[in-house]
Amino acid sequence: MGLLDLPAPVFAALDDGMAWVLPPTLRLALWAAIAGTCTLLLYRALSPQARIGQAKREARDARQRLNRFDGEFADAGPLIKEQFVAAFKHLGLVLPSTLLSILPLLALLVWIETAYGYTYPAPGNTPTLTTMPEDFQSDWIGEGKPPLQNGERAPLRHILVRDDERVITEVALTAPVPVIAQRQWWNWLVANPLGYLPENIPVQRIEIALPQQTYLPFGPSWMRSWTVIFFPVMLIVSLLVYRWARIE
Numbered sequence: 001m002g003l004l005d006l007p008a009p010v011f012a013a014l015d016d017g018m019a020w021v022l023p024p025t026l027r028l029a030l031w032a033a034i035a036g037t038c039t040l041l042l043y044r045a046l047s048p049q050a051r052i053g054q055a056k057r058e059a060r061d062a063r064q065r066l067n068r069f070d071g072e073f074a075d076a077g078p079l080i081k082e083q084f085v086a087a088f089k090h091l092g093l094v095l096p097s098t099l100l101s102i103l104p105l106l107a108l109l110v111w112i113e114t115a116y117g118y119t120y121p122a123p124g125n126t127p128t129l130t131t132m133p134e135d136f137q138s139d140w141i142g143e144g145k146p147p148l149q150n151g152e153r154a155p156l157r158h159i160l161v162r163d164d165e166r167v168i169t170e171v172a173l174t175a176p177v178p179v180i181a182q183r184q185w186w187n188w189l190v191a192n193p194l195g196y197l198p199e200n201i202p203v204q205r206i207e208i209a210l211p212q213q214t215y216l217p218f219g220p221s222w223m224r225s226w227t228v229i230f231f232p233v234m235l236i237v238s239l240l241v242y243r244w245a246r247i248e
Contacts, residue, residue: 002191004107011111025215025229028116031108032230036237039105044247047097052248055093059086110190116226118176118210120157128209129159136163136203142173161203168201173208181205 001008018027121127121142129138139160157173171180175193182204183196197203214224241247 002110002187002189004103004110004190007104007107008111008114011108012115015115024116024213028112028215028226028229029233031112032233033237035105035108035230036234037241039101040238040241040245040247042104043097043101044245046100047248048093049248052090052093055086055090056248059090061086112226112230114175114177114193116213116215118178119213120173120176121211127211130207130209131161131203132205132207133202136161136168138162138206140208159206159208161197161201161206169198169203171195171197171206176210178208178210179205180208 015027015031018030022030123142126140126142129140131138139162141160142157159171159173160167161169161171171194173194177192177194180192180194181197182199187196197206212221212225214221215226215229216224
């Protein structure tokens with residue numbers, strides 16, 4: 001489990017509770033509203049609002065003095081320097097709290113991509129599998145009774161990876177995730193729910209063309225995903241909270 005995956009069980013439990021009364025589309029809108037509100041309020045609590053307000057006024061005054069300057073460009077150096085100093089001072093005050101306040105949002109986005117992004121294919125449909133390198137082949141085992149292996153039943157949905165002669169590994173699809181690969185350095189931050197391919201095999205990556213979940217009854221497929229609902233709602237709520245809370 002990666003660092004940003006730690007809150008996932010809490011998100012899942014809350015989502016399961018909301019599922020009793022809300023359909024998926026409304027749950028997405030509610031998650032977006034929560035994300036926009038909490039991110040802005042957390043930023044307000046973590047940031048030095050008074051100092052940021054002062055820095056914004058200094059940057060505005062420096063810009064106005066430069067705009068009013070009517071001399072030679074060579075003589076504008078101190079005003080240009082003053083404007084840059086004020087701008088970087090403002091950035092230095094804003095950046096640390098911004099980075100800290102978006103960490104919960106990133107964790108929520110990671111969880112939503114797994115929970116609301118893709119789904120398993122319908123019975124009888126086999127997704128396209130792309131194996132890298134192409135010298136190897138992956139077979140989808142997705143329905144019917146799971147076969148016995150070493151006295152235990154295999155997962156109902158799994159992928160067998162083989163070369164020309166034998167099966168070299170097996171991947172259990174415990175979540176609708178469209179990619180499995182060997183572990184990379186960034187997986188300490190975001191882990192793959194499916195786990196990783198063994199390091200001792202030459203297969204680097206398997207892409208699974210899983211169907212995307214849709215939440216709107218109209219428009220092209222790329223307009224029906226969770227992002228089309230989540231990000232516009234979060235943006236609108238964030239702007240409202242920004243004005244209501246008078247955030248600098």
